[in-house]
Amino acid sequence: MLLxxxxxxxxxxxxxxxxxxxxxxxxxxPYRILYVHVPSVATAYLAFTVTFAASVAYLIxxxxxxxxxxxxxxxxxxxxxxxxxxTGPIWGKPVWGVWWTWDARLTTALILWFIFAGYLMLRxxxxxxxxxxxxxxxxVGFLDVPLIHWSAVxxxxxxxxxxxxxPEGPALPGSMLVVLLFNIAAFVLTYLAxxxxxxxxxxxxxxxxxxxx
Amino acid sequence: xxxxxxxxxxxVGILGAYALSLWLRQRSLRRPRGxxx
Numbered sequence: 001m002l003l004x005x006x007x008x009x010x011x012x013x014x015x016x017x018x019x020x021x022x023x024x025x026x027x028x029x030p031y032r033i034l035y036v037h038v039p040s041v042a043t044a045y046l047a048f049t050v051t052f053a054a055s056v057a058y059l060i061x062x063x064x065x066x067x068x069x070x071x072x073x074x075x076x077x078x079x080x081x082x083x084x085x086x087t088g089p090i091w092g093k094p095v096w097g098v099w100w101t102w103d104a105r106l107t108t109a110l111i112l113w114f115i116f117a118g119y120l121m122l123r124x125x126x127x128x129x130x131x132x133x134x135x136x137x138x139x140v141g142f143l144d145v146p147l148i149h150w151s152a153v154x155x156x157x158x159x160x161x162x163x164x165x166x167p168e169g170p171a172l173p174g175s176m177l178v179v180l181l182f183n184i185a186a187f188v189l190t191y192l193a194x195x196x197x198x199x200x201x202x203x204x205x206x207x208x209x210x211x212x213x
Numbered sequence: 214x215x216x217x218x219x220x221x222x223x224x225v226g227i228l229g230a231y232a233l234s235l236w237l238r239q240r241s242l243r244r245p246r247g248x249x250x
Contacts, residue, residue, distance in 0.1 A: 003232075010228070014221060032217045036224040079231045086227070087220040094216050190228060197235050204242050 002193035009186035013039075013179070021179040033091040035180060038164060039187035040083040045145055047077025047191055048116070052142035055135035064206070065199075067131045070138055071123050072198035076191055078116045085113055096158060104151040105159040108144055115141035 017035030024031035054070035057063070088106065089099040100106065119137045122130055152159050163171045170177050 010225075014225070018217070018221070029214050030216050033220040036220055040224065076231075079227060083224050083227050086223045090216050090220045090223065194231065194235065197239065201235070201238055201242060208242070 002189065002196055006186065006190040006193040009182075009189050013183040013186040016179045016182060022173075022175050024176075027095055030091060030094040033087055034176075035183045037084060037087045037091060038180060039183040040080045040087065042165070042184050043187040043191045044077045044080040044084060045149070046188060047073045047080060047195075048112075048142055048145050050195075051077060051138050052145075055138040055142075058131065058135045059139075064131075065203070067135070068199055068202040068206075069195075070135065071120075072195055072202060074116055074119055074138060075198065076194045078113070078120060079194075080187070080191065081109070081113050081116070085109060101158055103157045103159055104155045105148060105157050108148045108151050112141070112144045112148060115144060 013035070017032055021032065021035065023029065050073040051070045054066045054073065058066035058070060088109075092101075093099050115137070119134060119141060122137060123134050126133065149162065149165070151157060152161050164177075164180065172180065
């Protein structure tokens with residue numbers, strides 16, 4: 001059900017972003033990348049937050065379902081973070097004139113990608129014995145998430161400051177904000193659909209491996 | 214508009230590829246297992 005909803009919501013959201021949202025006066029058409037870039041960032045943050053919480057819960061309770069949830073959420077978070085790291089440069093080129101710059105926000109986001117790439121490799125290669133080590137890596141790695149968010153606020157960066165998730169409230173006009181919020185909801189729905197399937201798959205795989213050949 | 218099209222294609226491509234990988238994994242889990250011989 002969630003998968004069907006996501007499969008409908010994402011194309012609708014993208015169509016709204018392309019054909020309904022108004023053009024931005026300063027950037028022109030390239031600003032429409034906002035509608036895939038920001039929802040991907042928000043979803044990746046959510047996914048890594050779930051991984052962090054599930055890892056803490058696993059270390060306290062040692063229940064396998066928290067470990068499975070942490071692994072599944074990190075895998076999907078990494079998918080959305082990859083979208084962020086690819087759509088960012090595609091937006092940067094027409095607006096900044098460069099594909100990439102070693103600015104604090106971009107660099108900390110790339111570091112997060114490498115941390116969770118390492119985390120997923122650790123999970124894949126160490127099996128059940130590595131669950132505790134993976135949980136520790138996830139908790140330490142998650143500390144980079146607030147660093148990414150605040151790097152554009154506290155440091156001088158080429159990347160703009162947050163326009164939606166800021167204490168004073170969103171800085172976007174209503175017609176743009178509605179479309180952006182719709183896309184954030186569609187991406188979060190996609191994350192939840194993927195997460196449900198992935199967690200079930202891991203539980204089934206563990207049952208099969210416990211049942212033996 | 215080329216940049217916008219590229220960004221949207223990258224997004225849909227990555228999410229679609231991941232959805233496909235989930236479907237393939239699901240299919241391999243459902244496949245009946247042999248008797249080991």
